[in-house]
Amino acid sequence: MTSMTPEGLIDWAGPILNGALTTVQIAVLAYAIGLLLGLLGAGAKLSPWAPLRGLATVYSTLVRAVPELLLILLLYYAGAQALDALLGYLGMAGAVQITGFATAVGVLAFVQGAYMTEVFRGAIMAIPRGQLEAASAFGFSRWARFHRIVLPGMLPNALPGMSNLWLILIKDTALISVIGFNELFFTIQQAAASSRAYFLFYAAAGVIYLLMTLSSTALFTRLERYVRRGQPTEA
Amino acid sequence: MTSSLQHAFRSHSSTAPAVVATQLIKHFGELEVLKGISLEVPEGTVTSIIGASGSGKSTLLRCMNLLERPDRGELAIADEAIRFDRNPQGDIIGLDRRQLQRLRAKVTMVFQQFNLWPHLTVLGNVIEAPMRVKKLSRKQATALGEHYLERVGMADRRDAYPAFLSGGQQQRVAIARALAMEPRLLLFDEPTSALDPERVNEVLGVIRGLADEGRTMLLVTHEMHFAREVSDQLVYLDQGHIACSGTPKDVFEDPRCRQFMAPAA
Ligand SMILES: Nc1ncnc2c1ncn2[C@@H]1O[C@H](COP(=O)(O)OP(=O)(O)OP(=O)(O)O)[C@@H](O)[C@H]1O
Ligand SMILES: [Mg+2]
Numbered sequence: 001m002t003s004m005t006p007e008g009l010i011d012w013a014g015p016i017l018n019g020a021l022t023t024v025q026i027a028v029l030a031y032a033i034g035l036l037l038g039l040l041g042a043g044a045k046l047s048p049w050a051p052l053r054g055l056a057t058v059y060s061t062l063v064r065a066v067p068e069l070l071l072i073l074l075l076y077y078a079g080a081q082a083l084d085a086l087l088g089y090l091g092m093a094g095a096v097q098i099t100g101f102a103t104a105v106g107v108l109a110f111v112q113g114a115y116m117t118e119v120f121r122g123a124i125m126a127i128p129r130g131q132l133e134a135a136s137a138f139g140f141s142r143w144a145r146f147h148r149i150v151l152p153g154m155l156p157n158a159l160p161g162m163s164n165l166w167l168i169l170i171k172d173t174a175l176i177s178v179i180g181f182n183e184l185f186f187t188i189q190q191a192a193a194s195s196r197a198y199f200l201f202y203a204a205a206g207v208i209y210l211l212m213t214l215s216s217t218a219l220f221t222r223l224e225r226y227v228r229r230g231q232p233t234e235a
Numbered sequence: 236m237t238s239s240l241q242h243a244f245r246s247h248s249s250t251a252p253a254v255v256a257t258q259l260i261k262h263f264g265e266l267e268v269l270k271g272i273s274l275e276v277p278e279g280t281v282t283s284i285i286g287a288s289g290s291g292k293s294t295l296l297r298c299m300n301l302l303e304r305p306d307r308g309e310l311a312i313a314d315e316a317i318r319f320d321r322n323p324q325g326d327i328i329g330l331d332r333r334q335l336q337r338l339r340a341k342v343t344m345v346f347q348q349f350n351l352w353p354h355l356t357v358l359g360n361v362i363e364a365p366m367r368v369k370k371l372s373r374k375q376a377t378a379l380g381e382h383y384l385e386r387v388g389m390a391d392r393r394d395a396y397p398a399f400l401s402g403g404q405q406q407r408v409a410i411a412r413a414l415a416m417e418p419r420l421l422l423f424d425e426p427t428s429a430l431d432p433e434r435v436n437e438v439l440g441v442i443r444g445l446a447d448e449g450r451t452m453l454l455v456t457h458e459m460h461f462a463r464e465v466s467d468q469l470v471y472l473d474q475g476h477i478a479c480s481g482t483p484k485d486v487f488e489d490p491r492c493r494q495f496m497a498p499a500a
Binding site: 139 | 300302335336337338339340343344346348349350351352353354355356363367368382396397398399412416
Protein backbone atom coordinates (compact mmCIF):
# COMPACT_ATOMS: atom_id res chain seq x y z
CA MET A 1 0.00 0.00 0.00
CA THR A 2 1.92 2.98 -1.21
CA SER A 3 0.77 6.38 -0.12
CA MET A 4 0.67 9.72 -1.98
CA THR A 5 4.46 9.90 -1.99
CA PRO A 6 6.52 10.22 -5.15
CA GLU A 7 7.88 6.75 -4.41
CA GLY A 8 4.70 5.33 -5.90
CA LEU A 9 5.49 7.18 -9.05
CA ILE A 10 9.06 5.94 -9.07
CA ASP A 11 7.95 2.33 -8.61
CA TRP A 12 5.65 2.71 -11.54
CA ALA A 13 8.03 4.75 -13.69
CA GLY A 14 9.18 1.74 -15.70
CA PRO A 15 5.74 0.41 -16.63
CA ILE A 16 4.47 3.93 -17.30
CA LEU A 17 7.35 4.72 -19.64
CA ASN A 18 6.78 1.40 -21.33
CA GLY A 19 3.12 2.27 -21.69
CA ALA A 20 4.04 5.66 -23.11
CA LEU A 21 6.37 4.00 -25.58
CA THR A 22 3.60 1.62 -26.62
CA THR A 23 1.25 4.55 -27.05
CA VAL A 24 3.75 6.31 -29.30
CA GLN A 25 4.31 3.13 -31.30
CA ILE A 26 0.59 2.55 -31.76
CA ALA A 27 0.03 6.17 -32.71
CA VAL A 28 2.90 6.38 -35.19
CA LEU A 29 1.97 3.15 -36.91
CA ALA A 30 -1.73 3.94 -36.97
CA TYR A 31 -0.94 7.39 -38.34
CA ALA A 32 1.29 6.04 -41.09
CA ILE A 33 -1.32 3.50 -42.15
CA GLY A 34 -4.05 6.11 -41.77
CA LEU A 35 -2.12 8.41 -44.13
CA LEU A 36 -1.95 5.65 -46.69
CA LEU A 37 -5.65 4.81 -46.29
CA GLY A 38 -6.44 8.50 -46.56
CA LEU A 39 -4.49 8.82 -49.80
CA LEU A 40 -6.23 5.77 -51.21
CA GLY A 41 -9.58 7.04 -49.98
CA ALA A 42 -9.05 10.48 -51.51
CA GLY A 43 -7.85 8.90 -54.74
CA ALA A 44 -10.96 6.75 -54.80
CA LYS A 45 -13.23 9.70 -54.03
CA LEU A 46 -11.70 11.68 -56.89
CA SER A 47 -11.71 8.73 -59.26
CA PRO A 48 -13.85 8.84 -62.40
CA TRP A 49 -15.05 5.31 -61.57
CA ALA A 50 -18.37 5.49 -59.70
CA PRO A 51 -18.20 2.22 -57.71
CA LEU A 52 -14.85 3.27 -56.28
CA ARG A 53 -16.22 6.68 -55.36
CA GLY A 54 -19.19 5.02 -53.71
CA LEU A 55 -17.02 2.70 -51.65
CA ALA A 56 -14.86 5.56 -50.41
CA THR A 57 -17.93 7.61 -49.56
CA VAL A 58 -19.44 4.77 -47.53
CA TYR A 59 -16.14 4.33 -45.69
CA SER A 60 -15.55 7.94 -44.79
CA THR A 61 -19.19 8.69 -44.01
CA LEU A 62 -19.85 5.66 -41.82
CA VAL A 63 -16.66 5.91 -39.84
CA ARG A 64 -17.11 9.58 -39.18
CA ALA A 65 -20.76 9.18 -38.23
CA VAL A 66 -20.30 6.60 -35.43
CA PRO A 67 -18.81 7.47 -32.00
CA GLU A 68 -15.19 6.51 -31.99
CA LEU A 69 -15.31 4.58 -28.74
CA LEU A 70 -18.08 2.41 -30.08
CA LEU A 71 -16.22 1.93 -33.34
CA ILE A 72 -13.07 0.93 -31.51
CA LEU A 73 -14.96 -1.63 -29.47
CA LEU A 74 -16.77 -3.00 -32.51
CA LEU A 75 -13.72 -3.16 -34.73
CA TYR A 76 -11.53 -4.39 -31.93
CA TYR A 77 -13.65 -7.41 -31.18
CA ALA A 78 -14.38 -8.10 -34.80
CA GLY A 79 -10.73 -7.55 -35.73
CA ALA A 80 -9.38 -9.58 -32.82
CA GLN A 81 -11.68 -12.45 -33.67
CA ALA A 82 -10.68 -12.36 -37.28
CA LEU A 83 -7.00 -12.22 -36.44
CA ASP A 84 -7.33 -14.97 -33.84
CA ALA A 85 -9.07 -17.11 -36.37
CA LEU A 86 -6.33 -16.40 -38.87
CA LEU A 87 -3.54 -17.14 -36.39
CA GLY A 88 -5.39 -20.25 -35.23
CA TYR A 89 -5.63 -21.35 -38.83
CA LEU A 90 -1.89 -20.82 -39.19
CA GLY A 91 -1.31 -22.81 -36.03
CA MET A 92 -0.13 -19.86 -33.94
CA ALA A 93 -3.13 -19.52 -31.66
CA GLY A 94 -2.76 -17.60 -28.42
CA ALA A 95 -0.37 -14.91 -29.61
CA VAL A 96 -2.60 -12.44 -27.80
CA GLN A 97 0.05 -9.75 -27.32
CA ILE A 98 0.57 -9.48 -31.05
CA THR A 99 -3.14 -9.56 -31.76
CA GLY A 100 -3.77 -6.81 -29.22
CA PHE A 101 -1.14 -4.49 -30.64
CA ALA A 102 -2.01 -5.20 -34.25
CA THR A 103 -5.72 -4.70 -33.77
CA ALA A 104 -5.17 -1.52 -31.76
CA VAL A 105 -3.10 -0.14 -34.62
CA GLY A 106 -5.53 -1.43 -37.23
CA VAL A 107 -8.60 0.02 -35.57
CA LEU A 108 -7.11 3.45 -35.03
CA ALA A 109 -5.66 3.50 -38.56
CA PHE A 110 -9.03 2.61 -40.00
CA VAL A 111 -10.66 5.52 -38.18
CA GLN A 112 -7.81 7.89 -39.06
CA GLY A 113 -7.99 6.90 -42.69
CA ALA A 114 -11.60 8.04 -42.93
CA TYR A 115 -10.83 11.50 -41.58
CA MET A 116 -7.62 11.66 -43.60
CA THR A 117 -9.60 10.85 -46.75
CA GLU A 118 -11.55 14.07 -46.34
CA VAL A 119 -8.47 16.13 -45.50
CA PHE A 120 -6.63 14.90 -48.61
CA ARG A 121 -9.62 15.15 -50.90
CA GLY A 122 -10.08 18.80 -50.04
CA ALA A 123 -6.36 19.50 -50.27
CA ILE A 124 -6.04 17.88 -53.69
CA MET A 125 -9.06 19.70 -55.03
CA ALA A 126 -7.53 22.98 -53.87
CA ILE A 127 -4.53 22.54 -56.20
CA PRO A 128 -5.02 24.88 -59.16
CA ARG A 129 -5.94 22.74 -62.18
CA GLY A 130 -3.32 24.37 -64.36
CA GLN A 131 -0.48 22.94 -62.29
CA LEU A 132 -1.71 19.41 -62.88
CA GLU A 133 -2.38 20.16 -66.50
CA ALA A 134 1.18 21.44 -66.91
CA ALA A 135 2.49 18.14 -65.57
CA SER A 136 0.33 16.22 -68.01
CA ALA A 137 1.32 18.51 -70.87
CA PHE A 138 4.99 17.78 -70.21
CA GLY A 139 4.41 14.05 -70.42
CA PHE A 140 4.69 13.15 -66.74
CA SER A 141 3.66 9.61 -65.94
CA ARG A 142 0.79 9.30 -63.48
CA TRP A 143 3.19 8.34 -60.73
CA ALA A 144 5.56 11.25 -61.47
CA ARG A 145 2.62 13.62 -61.53
CA PHE A 146 1.36 12.27 -58.23
CA HIS A 147 4.56 12.31 -56.23
CA ARG A 148 6.26 15.34 -57.80
CA ILE A 149 3.29 17.67 -58.24
CA VAL A 150 0.12 16.49 -56.49
CA LEU A 151 1.70 15.43 -53.22
CA PRO A 152 3.85 18.52 -52.62
CA GLY A 153 1.08 20.69 -54.06
CA MET A 154 -1.53 19.52 -51.61
CA LEU A 155 0.64 19.34 -48.48
CA PRO A 156 0.37 23.04 -47.62
CA ASN A 157 -3.41 22.63 -47.64
CA ALA A 158 -3.40 19.28 -45.89
CA LEU A 159 -0.89 19.79 -43.09
CA PRO A 160 -3.10 21.76 -40.69
CA GLY A 161 -5.71 19.01 -40.90
CA MET A 162 -3.06 16.32 -40.67
CA SER A 163 -1.56 17.82 -37.54
CA ASN A 164 -5.01 18.08 -36.02
CA LEU A 165 -5.67 14.44 -36.71
CA TRP A 166 -2.36 13.44 -35.18
CA LEU A 167 -3.25 15.20 -31.92
CA ILE A 168 -6.65 13.54 -31.90
CA LEU A 169 -5.00 10.20 -32.57
CA ILE A 170 -2.61 10.49 -29.63
CA LYS A 171 -5.57 11.14 -27.39
CA ASP A 172 -7.61 8.39 -29.02
CA THR A 173 -4.99 5.83 -28.07
CA ALA A 174 -6.39 6.23 -24.56
CA LEU A 175 -9.63 4.75 -25.83
CA ILE A 176 -7.70 1.56 -26.57
CA SER A 177 -7.42 1.08 -22.80
CA VAL A 178 -11.09 0.07 -22.73
CA ILE A 179 -10.13 -3.17 -24.32
CA GLY A 180 -7.42 -3.71 -21.76
CA PHE A 181 -4.30 -3.18 -23.79
CA ASN A 182 -1.16 -2.05 -21.98
CA GLU A 183 -0.71 1.38 -23.42
CA LEU A 184 -0.09 4.52 -21.40
CA PHE A 185 -3.60 5.15 -20.19
CA PHE A 186 -4.25 1.56 -19.17
CA THR A 187 -0.98 1.43 -17.24
CA ILE A 188 -1.83 4.68 -15.50
CA GLN A 189 -5.23 3.34 -14.50
CA GLN A 190 -3.61 0.26 -13.01
CA ALA A 191 -1.04 2.34 -11.21
CA ALA A 192 -3.66 4.70 -9.85
CA ALA A 193 -5.92 1.91 -8.72
CA SER A 194 -3.25 -0.13 -6.99
CA SER A 195 -1.62 2.83 -5.27
CA ARG A 196 -4.82 4.81 -4.71
CA ALA A 197 -2.82 7.89 -5.69
CA TYR A 198 -5.35 8.77 -8.35
CA PHE A 199 -4.56 12.44 -8.75
CA LEU A 200 -0.83 11.88 -8.86
CA PHE A 201 -0.98 9.31 -11.62
CA TYR A 202 -3.62 10.98 -13.70
CA ALA A 203 -1.69 14.24 -13.43
CA ALA A 204 1.44 12.41 -14.52
CA ALA A 205 -0.50 11.00 -17.46
CA GLY A 206 -1.66 14.49 -18.37
CA VAL A 207 1.91 15.74 -18.36
CA ILE A 208 3.08 12.87 -20.56
CA TYR A 209 0.29 13.40 -23.09
CA LEU A 210 1.06 17.10 -23.03
CA LEU A 211 4.73 16.44 -23.74
CA MET A 212 3.85 14.20 -26.63
CA THR A 213 1.41 16.63 -28.20
CA LEU A 214 3.54 19.72 -27.64
CA SER A 215 6.66 18.18 -29.15
CA SER A 216 4.72 16.93 -32.14
CA THR A 217 3.08 20.32 -32.59
CA ALA A 218 6.55 21.85 -32.79
CA LEU A 219 7.47 19.27 -35.41
CA PHE A 220 4.36 19.97 -37.46
CA THR A 221 5.02 23.70 -37.32
CA ARG A 222 8.44 23.16 -38.84
CA LEU A 223 7.06 20.78 -41.43
CA GLU A 224 4.43 23.30 -42.39
CA ARG A 225 7.01 26.02 -42.77
CA TYR A 226 8.93 23.69 -45.07
CA VAL A 227 6.03 22.74 -47.32
CA ARG A 228 5.01 26.39 -47.55
CA ARG A 229 8.50 27.48 -48.57
CA GLY A 230 7.26 28.60 -51.98
CA GLN A 231 4.48 30.75 -50.55
CA PRO A 232 5.01 34.36 -49.54
CA THR A 233 4.07 34.89 -45.90
CA GLU A 234 0.93 36.92 -45.69
CA ALA A 235 1.18 40.27 -43.99
CA MET B 236 28.35 23.13 -75.14
CA THR B 237 26.37 26.30 -75.33
CA SER B 238 26.19 26.43 -79.07
CA SER B 239 25.45 22.75 -79.42
CA LEU B 240 22.55 23.23 -77.00
CA GLN B 241 21.37 26.29 -78.75
CA HIS B 242 21.16 24.63 -82.09
CA ALA B 243 20.17 21.18 -80.99
CA PHE B 244 16.64 21.78 -82.17
CA ARG B 245 17.86 22.29 -85.72
CA SER B 246 19.91 19.16 -85.89
CA HIS B 247 17.22 16.91 -87.29
CA SER B 248 17.28 17.14 -91.03
CA SER B 249 13.70 16.16 -91.72
CA THR B 250 11.75 18.50 -93.89
CA ALA B 251 8.31 17.12 -93.12
CA PRO B 252 6.00 19.70 -91.57
CA ALA B 253 6.07 19.77 -87.78
CA VAL B 254 2.29 19.53 -87.76
CA VAL B 255 -0.12 18.10 -90.27
CA ALA B 256 -3.68 18.22 -89.02
CA THR B 257 -6.42 16.93 -91.29
CA GLN B 258 -10.12 17.53 -90.79
CA LEU B 259 -9.99 17.76 -87.02
CA ILE B 260 -13.37 17.71 -85.34
CA LYS B 261 -13.91 18.23 -81.64
CA HIS B 262 -17.09 18.36 -79.57
CA PHE B 263 -17.71 19.34 -76.01
CA GLY B 264 -20.97 17.54 -75.41
CA GLU B 265 -23.40 18.89 -77.98
CA LEU B 266 -21.18 21.83 -78.84
CA GLU B 267 -19.03 21.33 -81.93
CA VAL B 268 -15.98 23.47 -81.25
CA LEU B 269 -13.72 22.42 -84.14
CA LYS B 270 -15.59 21.74 -87.35
CA GLY B 271 -13.00 20.16 -89.60
CA ILE B 272 -9.73 21.98 -89.23
CA SER B 273 -6.85 21.22 -91.58
CA LEU B 274 -3.56 22.88 -90.85
CA GLU B 275 0.13 22.52 -91.65
CA VAL B 276 2.95 24.04 -89.70
CA PRO B 277 6.21 23.76 -91.66
CA GLU B 278 9.37 23.05 -89.70
CA GLY B 279 11.14 26.21 -88.54
CA THR B 280 8.16 28.52 -89.00
CA VAL B 281 5.76 30.42 -86.79
CA THR B 282 2.01 30.08 -87.13
CA SER B 283 -0.35 32.31 -85.19
CA ILE B 284 -3.97 31.43 -84.52
CA ILE B 285 -6.24 34.39 -84.10
CA GLY B 286 -9.98 34.77 -83.78
CA ALA B 287 -12.77 35.88 -81.49
CA SER B 288 -13.22 34.53 -77.98
CA GLY B 289 -14.83 31.11 -78.06
CA SER B 290 -13.88 30.43 -81.67
CA GLY B 291 -11.89 27.34 -80.67
CA LYS B 292 -8.31 28.64 -80.69
CA SER B 293 -7.28 27.08 -77.41
CA THR B 294 -9.02 23.84 -78.24
CA LEU B 295 -7.16 23.60 -81.54
CA LEU B 296 -3.82 24.37 -79.89
CA ARG B 297 -4.49 21.83 -77.15
CA CYS B 298 -5.17 19.15 -79.75
CA MET B 299 -1.52 19.48 -80.80
CA ASN B 300 -0.25 17.90 -77.58
CA LEU B 301 -3.50 16.00 -77.07
CA LEU B 302 -4.52 17.81 -73.92
CA GLU B 303 -7.75 17.72 -75.90
CA ARG B 304 -8.46 14.56 -77.84
CA PRO B 305 -10.10 15.26 -81.18
CA ASP B 306 -13.21 13.22 -82.02
CA ARG B 307 -12.31 12.79 -85.67
CA GLY B 308 -9.52 13.56 -88.10
CA GLU B 309 -5.85 12.80 -88.56
CA LEU B 310 -2.86 14.24 -86.84
CA ALA B 311 0.84 13.89 -87.56
CA ILE B 312 3.24 15.69 -85.28
CA ALA B 313 7.02 15.79 -85.42
CA ASP B 314 7.20 13.01 -88.00
CA GLU B 315 4.85 10.73 -86.14
CA ALA B 316 1.33 9.91 -87.20
CA ILE B 317 -0.73 9.81 -84.04
CA ARG B 318 -2.18 6.33 -83.59
CA PHE B 319 -5.72 6.87 -82.41
CA ASP B 320 -7.97 4.03 -81.36
CA ARG B 321 -11.15 4.33 -83.38
CA ASN B 322 -14.54 2.69 -83.36
CA PRO B 323 -15.87 1.20 -86.59
CA GLN B 324 -17.42 4.55 -87.50
CA GLY B 325 -13.97 6.15 -87.36
CA ASP B 326 -14.58 8.14 -84.19
CA ILE B 327 -11.55 8.51 -82.00
CA ILE B 328 -12.05 6.66 -78.73
CA GLY B 329 -8.57 6.25 -77.33
CA LEU B 330 -4.86 6.92 -77.50
CA ASP B 331 -1.62 5.04 -77.23
CA ARG B 332 -0.32 6.18 -73.84
CA ARG B 333 3.33 5.55 -74.68
CA GLN B 334 3.13 7.50 -77.88
CA LEU B 335 1.34 10.23 -75.99
CA GLN B 336 4.16 10.51 -73.49
CA ARG B 337 6.74 10.55 -76.27
CA LEU B 338 4.78 13.21 -78.13
CA ARG B 339 4.51 15.45 -75.10
CA ALA B 340 8.25 15.37 -74.62
CA LYS B 341 8.60 16.78 -78.15
CA VAL B 342 5.78 19.32 -78.07
CA THR B 343 5.80 21.63 -75.06
CA MET B 344 3.41 24.30 -74.00
CA VAL B 345 3.39 27.76 -72.46
CA PHE B 346 0.13 28.59 -70.73
CA GLN B 347 -1.77 31.81 -70.28
CA GLN B 348 -1.63 31.43 -66.49
CA PHE B 349 2.04 30.25 -66.52
CA ASN B 350 1.14 27.18 -64.44
CA LEU B 351 4.52 26.98 -62.74
CA TRP B 352 4.79 24.55 -59.85
CA PRO B 353 4.84 26.70 -56.72
CA HIS B 354 6.76 24.28 -54.50
CA LEU B 355 9.73 24.19 -56.88
CA THR B 356 12.29 26.93 -57.42
CA VAL B 357 12.74 28.57 -60.79
CA LEU B 358 15.48 26.11 -61.68
CA GLY B 359 13.49 23.26 -60.14
CA ASN B 360 10.57 24.06 -62.42
CA VAL B 361 12.80 24.07 -65.47
CA ILE B 362 14.68 20.82 -64.78
CA GLU B 363 11.71 18.78 -63.53
CA ALA B 364 10.40 17.55 -66.88
CA PRO B 365 13.85 16.86 -68.39
CA MET B 366 14.62 14.72 -65.34
CA ARG B 367 11.28 12.94 -64.95
CA VAL B 368 10.27 12.60 -68.57
CA LYS B 369 13.52 12.56 -70.54
CA LYS B 370 15.31 10.83 -67.65
CA LEU B 371 18.29 13.18 -67.78
CA SER B 372 20.57 13.25 -64.77
CA ARG B 373 20.21 16.22 -62.45
CA LYS B 374 23.55 17.48 -63.69
CA GLN B 375 22.58 17.33 -67.35
CA ALA B 376 19.19 18.85 -66.66
CA THR B 377 20.72 21.63 -64.61
CA ALA B 378 23.13 22.51 -67.41
CA LEU B 379 20.19 22.71 -69.81
CA GLY B 380 18.08 24.60 -67.31
CA GLU B 381 20.73 27.18 -66.63
CA HIS B 382 21.27 27.66 -70.33
CA TYR B 383 17.61 28.34 -71.04
CA LEU B 384 17.14 30.51 -67.96
CA GLU B 385 20.01 32.57 -69.28
CA ARG B 386 18.24 32.66 -72.63
CA VAL B 387 15.08 34.21 -71.11
CA GLY B 388 17.04 36.48 -68.80
CA MET B 389 16.07 34.73 -65.57
CA ALA B 390 19.33 33.04 -64.61
CA ASP B 391 19.86 35.35 -61.65
CA ARG B 392 16.57 34.26 -60.09
CA ARG B 393 17.18 30.54 -60.39
CA ASP B 394 16.72 29.90 -56.68
CA ALA B 395 13.59 32.02 -56.24
CA TYR B 396 10.13 30.52 -55.88
CA PRO B 397 7.56 31.48 -58.54
CA ALA B 398 5.27 33.33 -56.14
CA PHE B 399 8.03 35.85 -55.56
CA LEU B 400 8.27 36.79 -59.25
CA SER B 401 6.25 39.18 -61.40
CA GLY B 402 3.91 37.74 -63.99
CA GLY B 403 6.33 38.58 -66.80
CA GLN B 404 9.16 36.85 -64.99
CA GLN B 405 7.01 33.79 -64.29
CA GLN B 406 6.06 33.57 -67.93
CA ARG B 407 9.71 33.79 -68.98
CA VAL B 408 10.49 30.94 -66.59
CA ALA B 409 7.59 29.00 -68.11
CA ILE B 410 9.14 29.57 -71.54
CA ALA B 411 12.50 28.31 -70.26
CA ARG B 412 10.69 25.27 -68.85
CA ALA B 413 9.20 24.57 -72.27
CA LEU B 414 12.56 25.12 -74.01
CA ALA B 415 14.50 22.87 -71.65
CA MET B 416 12.74 19.87 -73.17
CA GLU B 417 14.35 20.90 -76.47
CA PRO B 418 11.02 20.39 -78.19
CA ARG B 419 10.33 20.11 -81.89
CA LEU B 420 7.29 22.33 -81.51
CA LEU B 421 6.44 25.05 -79.01
CA LEU B 422 2.82 25.86 -78.23
CA PHE B 423 1.77 29.20 -76.72
CA ASP B 424 -1.76 29.87 -75.54
CA GLU B 425 -2.18 33.63 -75.13
CA PRO B 426 1.12 33.93 -73.29
CA THR B 427 0.69 37.63 -72.52
CA SER B 428 -3.03 37.84 -71.75
CA ALA B 429 -2.62 37.44 -68.00
CA LEU B 430 0.15 40.04 -67.75
CA ASP B 431 0.13 43.65 -66.65
CA PRO B 432 0.50 45.83 -69.76
CA GLU B 433 3.98 46.97 -68.79
CA ARG B 434 5.09 43.31 -68.58
CA VAL B 435 3.86 42.25 -72.01
CA ASN B 436 6.88 43.39 -73.97
CA GLU B 437 9.48 41.46 -72.01
CA VAL B 438 7.63 38.25 -72.86
CA LEU B 439 6.92 39.17 -76.48
CA GLY B 440 10.61 40.02 -76.79
CA VAL B 441 11.61 36.53 -75.75
CA ILE B 442 9.12 34.94 -78.15
CA ARG B 443 10.33 37.16 -80.98
CA GLY B 444 13.88 36.01 -80.26
CA LEU B 445 12.77 32.38 -80.51
CA ALA B 446 11.07 33.09 -83.82
CA ASP B 447 14.27 34.66 -85.11
CA GLU B 448 16.18 31.51 -84.12
CA GLY B 449 13.93 29.57 -86.44
CA ARG B 450 12.04 27.60 -83.85
CA THR B 451 8.81 25.96 -84.85
CA MET B 452 5.98 27.59 -82.96
CA LEU B 453 2.23 27.62 -82.85
CA LEU B 454 0.86 30.63 -81.05
CA VAL B 455 -2.60 31.72 -79.98
CA THR B 456 -2.64 35.44 -79.41
CA HIS B 457 -4.75 38.56 -79.32
CA GLU B 458 -1.68 40.70 -80.04
CA MET B 459 -2.40 41.42 -83.71
CA HIS B 460 0.62 43.56 -84.37
CA PHE B 461 2.90 41.01 -82.85
CA ALA B 462 1.28 38.13 -84.73
CA ARG B 463 1.62 40.00 -87.99
CA GLU B 464 5.25 40.74 -87.30
CA VAL B 465 6.59 37.33 -86.18
CA SER B 466 4.37 34.90 -88.05
CA ASP B 467 5.05 33.09 -91.28
CA GLN B 468 1.45 31.95 -91.32
CA LEU B 469 -1.73 33.41 -89.84
CA VAL B 470 -4.81 31.33 -89.23
CA TYR B 471 -8.06 33.10 -88.49
CA LEU B 472 -10.58 30.91 -86.70
CA ASP B 473 -14.27 31.69 -86.79
CA GLN B 474 -16.71 29.46 -84.89
CA GLY B 475 -14.64 26.36 -85.37
CA HIS B 476 -13.77 26.95 -89.03
CA ILE B 477 -10.63 28.37 -90.53
CA ALA B 478 -12.10 31.49 -92.07
CA CYS B 479 -8.80 32.75 -93.46
CA SER B 480 -5.21 31.67 -93.58
CA GLY B 481 -1.99 32.58 -95.32
CA THR B 482 0.98 34.83 -94.85
CA PRO B 483 0.27 37.89 -92.68
CA LYS B 484 0.50 40.02 -95.79
CA ASP B 485 -2.07 37.95 -97.66
CA VAL B 486 -4.45 37.82 -94.72
CA PHE B 487 -4.27 41.47 -93.86
CA GLU B 488 -4.61 42.53 -97.47
CA ASP B 489 -7.47 40.22 -98.38
CA PRO B 490 -10.67 42.28 -98.09
CA ARG B 491 -12.71 39.21 -97.12
CA CYS B 492 -10.29 38.39 -94.26
CA ARG B 493 -10.17 41.98 -93.13
CA GLN B 494 -13.90 41.98 -92.89
CA PHE B 495 -13.74 38.95 -90.59
CA MET B 496 -11.07 40.45 -88.43
CA ALA B 497 -12.58 43.91 -88.18
CA PRO B 498 -14.44 43.24 -84.92
CA ALA B 499 -11.53 41.32 -83.42
CA ALA B 500 -8.78 43.76 -84.32
N1 LIG C 1 -13.46 21.58 -71.38
C1 LIG C 1 -14.52 22.16 -71.98
N2 LIG C 1 -15.77 21.70 -71.75
C2 LIG C 1 -16.84 22.26 -72.35
N3 LIG C 1 -16.76 23.29 -73.20
C3 LIG C 1 -15.55 23.79 -73.47
C4 LIG C 1 -14.37 23.26 -72.87
N4 LIG C 1 -13.31 23.96 -73.33
C5 LIG C 1 -13.81 24.88 -74.17
N5 LIG C 1 -15.15 24.79 -74.26
C6 LIG C 1 -16.02 25.61 -75.12
O1 LIG C 1 -15.54 25.49 -76.43
C7 LIG C 1 -15.59 26.73 -77.09
C8 LIG C 1 -14.23 27.09 -77.62
O2 LIG C 1 -13.34 27.26 -76.53
P1 LIG C 1 -11.84 27.70 -76.70
O3 LIG C 1 -11.29 27.79 -75.33
O4 LIG C 1 -11.16 26.82 -77.65
O5 LIG C 1 -12.01 29.16 -77.32
P2 LIG C 1 -10.89 30.28 -77.57
O6 LIG C 1 -10.97 30.62 -78.98
O7 LIG C 1 -9.60 29.83 -77.03
O8 LIG C 1 -11.46 31.47 -76.69
P3 LIG C 1 -10.68 32.56 -75.81
O9 LIG C 1 -10.18 33.60 -76.75
O10 LIG C 1 -11.75 33.10 -74.92
O11 LIG C 1 -9.60 31.85 -75.06
C9 LIG C 1 -16.14 27.73 -76.10
O12 LIG C 1 -17.50 27.87 -76.33
C10 LIG C 1 -15.92 27.08 -74.78
O13 LIG C 1 -16.91 27.45 -73.86
MG1 LIG D 1 -8.40 30.37 -75.35
